[in-house]
Amino acid sequence: MNTQFRRPGRRAGAAAALVTLALVAAACGEGDDSSSATADATVTVTAAATGDADSGSSTGGNDTSTQKFFNDASVWNTRADTEATDKSSAKMLELAMTRIGWEEKKTGLTKVVKKVDDPLWINTTEWTDPVVAGGVATEVTCRQTSCGDGEGSITLDVPEDVDPDPEYDGWYTILDTTNNIAYDLWRARREDDGSISYHYMKIWNLDGSGWQTAGEVGARGSGLPLFAGLIRPAELEAGEIDHALAIAVPAPSSKWYVSPASSTDGNGKNASLPIGARIRLKANVTFKNPVDSNGKKIALTADQKRYADAIVLALRTYGAIVVERAEVPTLFAQRDATDLEGDELQGLSLDDFEVVKLGKKYRYPTPDKVATNAAATESAAADSTDSSDTATASATATATDTAGSN
Structure with a gap:
């Protein structure tokens, strides 16, 4: 198993801390799901330390790999194997593999278009999210004047030996399993005194929908949770993944995004995925058995093959949601x-999707008007009649036609 990104162990006794958080921004941002917290809701969080300097008890936190993320109706937890295929599927996937960049030459900046034909990779130690719960009462502090849903300092239970990695945007998710909420942190780091500081915090209701309305932001450029769609150890061991996975592609559209995303950091052509x-x-x-860059077969252990089978089945049944580039x-993972x-999964490519x-x-x-009305529009669409469905389809077709021109 991979080694955790750890700092030297510390033992510290700490009393339970009671923290009251005003979840105004988080509560009003999670899609149109009625089970999400309402605006201006107040959640009381009990951060109980589990470590003790005298007892020598573990401060490594709790296993989070079986924690359910979001409600049953969430897009993350619904199947996709019977849904219709988009008529522009092949074109969008082709463009999603076409990176556009700039190179500085003697004559100035030159546009460079590169076709990416690399197979599917799984991030396991870099550019992916640690998900932690339990541990010792730890001060979690905003390093800026404004930090999204975060403000000032709060105290949360965090394991001492799992740190954010600033080299990879400091992604870090802390679960409060007592209140069933999650804290996504961006540009987080462990300070010398053992506290954790960050630049941005997004608070998610784990009983909610797992997405936000158009224009809302999060710890990802897409506005989606860092922890949603992760491949997790317990489900690999069980051989069953019952949720959509998160995926990044080389060149998503820079102009358009679709729900469940609420924003984008895409860098591709307008008509791209x-x-x-x-x-x-x-x-x-x-x-398909994976091969390396030289076309040589990569030998997999029996466990790796079993894990790969579980991931392939999930990709066929639940699919994957584009969250990043x-x-x-x-x-x-x-x-x-x-x-x-x-x-x-190096035997698979985007052409297989x-x-x-x-x-x-x-x-x-x-646009501000779209962002303001997005929740009402999406809520109305869920209860629409045939006539309003026709109107919505017409509006979507118009947007699609516009997106198709570059």
């Missing part, structure tokens, strides 16, 4: 928590 899109493995695609097509090497029919497209940056 938008962040928030859901893709799934084609029904006729089976597991990356140099190559990339899935995300919970950081330092699985026995995956990362190359188990298809795009589930897109919903309404949102322009980036999101």
